[in-house]
Amino acid sequence: MKKKLKTKTTSKSPNRAEQKKIAVLSSLKGLGEQLYVQLSQKQWPSIKMPSRSITNIRYDQGTRQYILGDHFVRRSARNIRHVRPLTQLVWTGSFVDELTREGKTSTLRDVFYSAQAYEMSFSDQAESDDIITDLETVLGHPRENFNVYPEERSAIFGDLTIQYTVPGYEGKTLNLSSHPDGMMIGPALTNSEFVDCKADKIIAIEKGGLFTRFIEERVHEKYKALLIHTAGQAPRATRALLRRMNKELKLPVYIFCDADPWGMHIANVIIAGSANAAHLRDLNTPDAKWAGVWASDIVNYKLPSDPLTDLDIKRLYELEKDPRYDGKLWKHEIETFLKVKRKAEQEAFSRYGLAYIVDKYLPAKLKELG
Amino acid sequence: MSLQEVFQEISAADFFYRNRDIAGFTNPTRAIYSTVRELVENALDACEIREIPPEIYVRISHESGPTDGPGVYRIHIEDNGIGIPHDIIPSAFGQVLFGSKYKLRQTRGTFGLGGKMAILYGQITTHGKANILSSTGPNKIHHYEISIDIQKNKPLILSHKTLPNDNKWHGTVIDFATEADYTRAMPKILDYLMQTAIVAPYATITYVDPRGRLYRFDRATMQMPKPPQETLPHPYGVDVETMRRLVEITKERTMVSFLRSHFHRVGKTIATSFLSQINISAKKNPKKLSPDEIVQLVNGMKNYKFLAPDASCLSPLGEELLEAGIRKELSPEFVAVYQRKPSAYAGFPFIVEVGVAYGGKIETGGGIRLYRFANKIPLLFDEASDVSWKVVNTEVDWRHYKATVDLPIAVFVHICSTKVPYKTVGKEFIADRPDVEREILNAVREVARRLSLFLSKKINLAHDKRRLDVFQKYLPKIAIFSSKLAKKGKPPDVSLMLKSVLTHEEEIEDQDDE
Numbered sequence: 001m002k003k004k005l006k007t008k009t010t011s012k013s014p015n016r017a018e019q020k021k022i023a024v025l026s027s028l029k030g031l032g033e034q035l036y037v038q039l040s041q042k043q044w045p046s047i048k049m050p051s052r053s054i055t056n057i058r059y060d061q062g063t064r065q066y067i068l069g070d071h072f073v074r075r076s077a078r079n080i081r082h083v084r085p086l087t088q089l090v091w092t093g094s095f096v097d098e099l100t101r102e103g104k105t106s107t108l109r110d111v112f113y114s115a116q117a118y119e120m121s122f123s124d125q126a127e128s129d130d131i132i133t134d135l136e137t138v139l140g141h142p143r144e145n146f147n148v149y150p151e152e153r154s155a156i157f158g159d160l161t162i163q164y165t166v167p168g169y170e171g172k173t174l175n176l177s178s179h180p181d182g183m184m185i186g187p188a189l190t191n192s193e194f195v196d197c198k199a200d201k202i203i204a205i206e207k208g209g210l211f212t213r214f215i216e217e218r219v220h221e222k223y224k225a226l227l228i229h230t231a232g233q234a235p236r237a238t239r240a241l242l243r244r245m246n247k248e249l250k251l252p253v254y255i256f257c258d259a260d261p262w263g264m265h266i267a268n269v270i271i272a273g274s275a276n277a278a279h280l281r282d283l284n285t286p287d288a289k290w291a292g293v294w295a296s297d298i299v300n301y302k303l304p305s306d307p308l309t310d311l312d313i314k315r316l317y318e319l320e321k322d323p324r325y326d327g328k329l330w331k332h333e334i335e336t337f338l339k340v341k342r343k344a345e346q347e348a349f350s351r352y353g354l355a356y357i358v359d360k361y362l363p364a365k366l367k368e369l370g
Numbered sequence: 371m372s373l374q375e376v377f378q379e380i381s382a383a384d385f386f387y388r389n390r391d392i393a394g395f396t397n398p399t400r401a402i403y404s405t406v407r408e409l410v411e412n413a414l415d416a417c418e419i420r421e422i423p424p425e426i427y428v429r430i431s432h433e434s435g436p437t438d439g440p441g442v443y444r445i446h447i448e449d450n451g452i453g454i455p456h457d458i459i460p461s462a463f464g465q466v467l468f469g470s471k472y473k474l475r476q477t478r479g480t481f482g483l484g485g486k487m488a489i490l491y492g493q494i495t496t497h498g499k500a501n502i503l504s505s506t507g508p509n510k511i512h513h514y515e516i517s518i519d520i521q522k523n524k525p526l527i528l529s530h531k532t533l534p535n536d537n538k539w540h541g542t543v544i545d546f547a548t549e550a551d552y553t554r555a556m557p558k559i560l561d562y563l564m565q566t567a568i569v570a571p572y573a574t575i576t577y578v579d580p581r582g583r584l585y586r587f588d589r590a591t592m593q594m595p596k597p598p599q600e601t602l603p604h605p606y607g608v609d610v611e612t613m614r615r616l617v618e619i620t621k622e623r624t625m626v627s628f629l630r631s632h633f634h635r636v637g638k639t640i641a642t643s644f645l646s647q648i649n650i651s652a653k654k655n656p657k658k659l660s661p662d663e664i665v666q667l668v669n670g671m672k673n674y675k676f677l678a679p680d681a682s683c684l685s686p687l688g689e690e691l692l693e694a695g696i697r698k699e700l701s702p703e704f705v706a707v708y709q710r711k712p713s714a715y716a717g718f719p720f721i722v723e724v725g726v727a728y729g730g731k732i733e734t735g736g737g738i739r740l741y742r743f744a745n746k747i748p749l750l751f752d753e754a755s756d757v758s759w760k761v762v763n764t765e766v767d768w769r770h771y772k773a774t775v776d777l778p779i780a781v782f783v784h785i786c787s788t789k790v791p792y793k794t795v796g797k798e799f800i801a802d803r804p805d806v807e808r809e810i811l812n813a814v815r816e817v818a819r820r821l822s823l824f825l826s827k828k829i830n831l832a833h834d835k836r837r838l839d840v841f842q843k844y845l846p847k848i849a850i851f852s853s854k855l856a857k858k859g860k861p862p863d864v865s866l867m868l869k870s871v872l873t874h875e876e877e878i879e880d881q882d883d884e
Contacts, residue, residue, distance in 0.1 A: 029857065031852075031855060032852045032854065032855025032857070032858075035848060035855075035856075036849075036852045036853055036855075036856040036858055039848070039849050039852065042866060042867060045848055077845055077848055080837055080841070083840060084840070086848060087845075087847045087848050090852050090855065091847065091851050094854045094855050119843075
């Protein structure tokens with residue numbers, strides 16, 4: 001199988017997808033060998049991995065994201081409570097090993113169902129998702145690298161030409177402005193190479209309605225921007241793609257969300273990462289900028305707004321204590337939210353006309369952020 | 371017309387004829403059950419008195435009338451007991467309240483009533499006669515045909531024959547017709563025989579029912595319990611009437627010797643001390659006691675600290691035999707038996723023996739099954755009124771002993787006494803006398819503790835089995851998938867490691883390494 005893929009590869013040195021694949025397969029083989037050797041020596045197989053318990057997650061100023069501390073846990077087959085999850089982990093390993101070799105992808109749900117064929121049933125998808133997170137921790141690779149994706153997908157639109165590396169499309173190119181609904185950010189796009197880029201910035205947008213409006217208002221041309229629809233909290237593949245574009249294409253990233261604690265957190269996770277992914281790297285874009293909508297915009301632009309709910313306020317107090325919200329802007333906006341006790345949606349700008357957000361607000365914000 | 375009442379003496383037989391309810395002959399269903407029971411008990415007593423392993427044969431056959439209601443049945447019972455001297459055979463079977471059971475020793479029957487009631491009931495319902503064959507061994511076999519003259523309480527001998535006894539057979543055969551609703555009584559009769567087999571594991575009981583079906587309860591042992599010895603009455607258990615009679619028959623000339631020779635566990639010292647306490651002269655002639663002094667004597671006895679009665683007059687089954695009985699009839703997985711030390715209530719010695727069994731033929735559901743016995747008689751009726759029921763169901767917290775209601779658990783309680791504290795003449799349930807209740811409770815707790823050890827072990831085994839199942843399910847899979855990942859051929863053999871799961875090796879617990 002490996003040979004077959006190699007013959008298909010067009011470039012001389014292994015491409016992005018190939019490199020990831022080689023790294024993942026070698027990690028998987030290492031895992032298998034470790035357990036195999038233990039069993040051959042009549043030892044109860046066990047593996048050691050960083051603890052993902054909440055007490056072992058800390059914020060790292062250097063990488064500007066959450067990382068795991070130096071506590072480790074051991075999963076041993078001798079422990080009646082461990083033997084099942086350990087077996088599930090090895091099975092999942094052998095399942096994604098096959099996926100990766102054959103260059104196929106699978107959703108988290110697929111993994112949950114596939115296990116049933118091996119009398120390995122997970123009790124629910126939460127259990128299989130958890131085992132996949134374990135596998136990420138053990139291998140040190142995000143699941144996207146071993147071809148397991150979530151159901152949700154976000155989209156990209158703009159003047160960027162990519163070259164596919166996935167089997168069957170190797171070498172083919174595509175300009176991401178060729179379809180007005182945007183292109184889905186899936187495994188093929190995530191694994192592609194950037195060939196040519198005319199844009200000089202990236203604008204990430206929380207909501208699909210506004211994403212479509214931006215395309216209609218030709219924001220990508222007026223502001224030379226790549227537009228990304230995060231579809232709520234950005235999927236990890238999207239966060240990884242944002243980081244790559246930021247690093248490889250040197251494009252600044254601006255994030256637009258609703259003016260409420262939840263929208264604000266969408267921006268924050270893109271910038272500082274999530275605690276759930278503390279075991280992984282390269283998913284955050286520390287230099288990305290939260291461009292709005294801010295609490296102070298509600299006041300400055302006199303936006304139609306709603307009162308904050310008790311849940312919103314509770315969330316704001318939580319975020320206030322979060323090390324990812326250490327910056328001046330974050331602190332100021334949280335204070336403003338708590339002061340005005342109002343929230344507003346991105347669409348609230350429509351009260352000034354459909355083009356207002358693009359023609360007035362956006363240039364002002366971009367200028368303000370430099 | 372004369373208003374003068376006619377006073378008339380009635381015979382004992384007449385009395386019981388008129389009041390047959392109190393002896394357990396209420397209706398044709400109850401009557402056949404009582405008939406079987408009384409005759410089987412007499413048969414067992416006749417064997418045990420001389421430690422003869424009983425061989426008892428019972429047959430009930432249908433004679434006439436319906437089988438789905440009261441009809442006429444013939445009952446036939448044979449034993450290999452000591453037999454009855456031929457001159458007293460007619461009285462033994464034809465005179466109510468004549469018998470050998472008025473002395474103080476533990477026997478199944480107490481009133482000398484049951485067997486004769488059975489014959490009496492047969493006579494009044496079928497107008498038939500009773501056939502009795504008996505021999506005490508060396509002599510001839512005597513065959514009597516008798517009926518009872520109810521008004522005079524006298525046997526009527528219809529014929530008397532003697533038969534040669536070449537085989538030195540000893541025992542008794544009784545055969546007569548009686549009215550019975552057998553179909554309704556059947557479950558209780560079978561239950562009675564099975565429970566009798568539990569409490570008399572040294573007996574072989576054969577039963578042929580009206581449809582010719584054979585039930586056989588084989589003995590599990592030839593070992594017999596020690597027969598009871600006769601004892602004198604204990605001072606605590608004596609009433610004024612008994613005292614009056616003793617005074618009448620005594621040959622003793624002084625109060626001290628009177629007390630010594632007619633009462634259990636009373637010696638010279640105790641007698642002297644007791645008499646001085648109640649201010650009756652030690653030298654007084656008992657024949658000269660006034661009625662007031664007799665009352666004074668009896669009341670004084672209740673308040674004096676006499677030695678407790680000893681248990682030589684009792685014949686408990688013993689732990690070994692009780693266990694053998696339970697095992698042979700129920701084949702349980704586990705049995706624990708326990709015999710308490712002798713105790714006494716109101717001057718009557720008694721011993722409590724209990725057993726607990728798990729599994730085998732014991733049915734599940736409906737809580738703990740209770741088997742009650744008194745002087746080796748199974749008690750089948752009015753369970754909820756019995757002191758043992760109260761102890762087992764309200765005083766023992768079975769959850770404390772890991773016993774839940776869904777488990778197949780049976781409790782056996784045997785009380786032996788010279789006077790079992792029955793609540794009624796029907797001899798079906800035992801009164802909750804505090805002394806008796808305490809002994810039962812302590813005994814049940816003891817066997818419950820042993821049951822709980824057994825159940826814990828069982829629970830642990832089940833737990834181990836479940837653990838092994840888990841490892842057996844997953845460890846081979848780890849071997850397969852890791853070999854696949856490592857690109858090795860054959861998965862490593864894990865059977866040795868699985869074997870070590872059950873050796874309770876120290877298990878690796880969750881741990882955080884630094």
